[in-house]
Amino acid sequence: MTDQSHGRVIAAHGRHYSVELPDGKLIKCYPRGKRNEAAVGDYVNLTMQGADEAALESIQERKNLLYRSDESRSKQFAANVDQLLIVVAVRPTFSDDLLGRALAGAWSAGITPIILLNKVDLLDGMPLALEKLQPFTQLGVQIVEVCAHQAASVDEKILPLLKGKTSILIGQSAMGKSTLLNSLVPDALAATQAHSVALDAGKHTTTSTRLYHLPAAGGDLIDSPGFQAFGLLHLDREDIERGFPEFATHRQTCRFYNCTHQHEPGCGVLTALAKGEIHATRHALYVRLLDAKSASDHRY
Ligand SMILES: Nc1nc2c(ncn2[C@@H]2O[C@H](COP(=O)(O)OP(=O)(O)O)[C@@H](O)[C@H]2O)c(=O)[nH]1
Ligand SMILES: [Mg+2]
Ligand SMILES: [Zn+2]
Numbered sequence: 001m002t003d004q005s006h007g008r009v010i011a012a013h014g015r016h017y018s019v020e021l022p023d024g025k026l027i028k029c030y031p032r033g034k035r036n037e038a039a040v041g042d043y044v045n046l047t048m049q050g051a052d053e054a055a056l057e058s059i060q061e062r063k064n065l066l067y068r069s070d071e072s073r074s075k076q077f078a079a080n081v082d083q084l085l086i087v088v089a090v091r092p093t094f095s096d097d098l099l100g101r102a103l104a105g106a107w108s109a110g111i112t113p114i115i116l117l118n119k120v121d122l123l124d125g126m127p128l129a130l131e132k133l134q135p136f137t138q139l140g141v142q143i144v145e146v147c148a149h150q151a152a153s154v155d156e157k158i159l160p161l162l163k164g165k166t167s168i169l170i171g172q173s174a175m176g177k178s179t180l181l182n183s184l185v186p187d188a189l190a191a192t193q194a195h196s197v198a199l200d201a202g203k204h205t206t207t208s209t210r211l212y213h214l215p216a217a218g219g220d221l222i223d224s225p226g227f228q229a230f231g232l233l234h235l236d237r238e239d240i241e242r243g244f245p246e247f248a249t250h251r252q253t254c255r256f257y258n259c260t261h262q263h264e265p266g267c268g269v270l271t272a273l274a275k276g277e278i279h280a281t282r283h284a285l286y287v288r289l290l291d292a293k294s295a296s297d298h299r300y
Helices: 096-108 125-140 150-162 177-184 188-199 237-242 246-251 268-274 280-299
Strands: 005-012 014-022 027-030 045-047 052-061 066-069 074-079 082-091 112-120 140-148 167-169 208-212 219-223
Touching: 014 045, 014 052, 014 268, 045 219, 052 208, 066 096, 074 219, 082 096, 082 125, 096 125, 096 237, 112 125, 112 177, 125 140, 140 150, 150 177, 167 177, 177 219, 188 246, 208 237, 237 280, 246 268, 268 280
Parallel strands: 027 052, 082 112, 082 167, 112 140, 167 219
Antiparallel strands: 005 014, 005 045, 005 208, 014 027, 045 052, 066 074, 208 219
């Protein structure tokens, strides 16, 4: 009998991880040394230490890593993610800035973003919400209108999108993310408590990122705590540009190969902006991201 095994990280709790073994069993896992900073969704190699615990030896190669970073801390959201589901609501008003950042973070990591517009039953707020989403509609981002209170509509509209994929659900608070999660994963609360018992982690470890299986759809859904900030300081200038795919064709006509599309003469992006072919709010966000980046680069 060998004590080597492997599994997938289901949740991260500060010092230790919950890892699911190939047979579905959950174990408690401790990293060896400081270098093993595993994220939820990572596939990891283990050395079993008894039946219920293991040492995390190494992280298998990642397809991608969704990340955010602020001045004070950086945080790995999740690894090996196929799509990012961003929940916004008709009410309260969602932040265009956060939505734009989440999209840029997804595109720069090679992850497909999908916007879930929730609370479409609040009909009087729909025109404004759709107008705010207009720039993203133009970009070809899939926008799914849903009412989280109607389980049948959630199943019909969202489950097919999740089939066979690993998706991560994020949203500002009050957008209805928990309502959606409870509809998609009816036993989410029970699963969370089972994990806590199995891991002896205490009953109140509810704020961490966690991966759930979707038996009906045959995929996985990662729930991430509500976010109020989505810093992208870890992105370099090329990464930031990848977050604005609508610049791609226009930048080919920039006079300078290293054009930053802010003030340069002969800039194809600025020309498109002036013609209204690139949305002003999108270019403004791009400039904010570059400014925040250079401010932080000068600080360190
Ligand atoms: N009218 C309406 N209210 C909703 C819908 N989904 C969620 N809510 C309400 O919005 C509030 C916030 O929902 P919650 O799931 O806690 O949001 P979270 O903070 O994003 O997890 C709650 O009062 C929900 O009942 C919806 O589709 N329509
Ligand atoms: Mg919630
Ligand atoms: Zn340019």
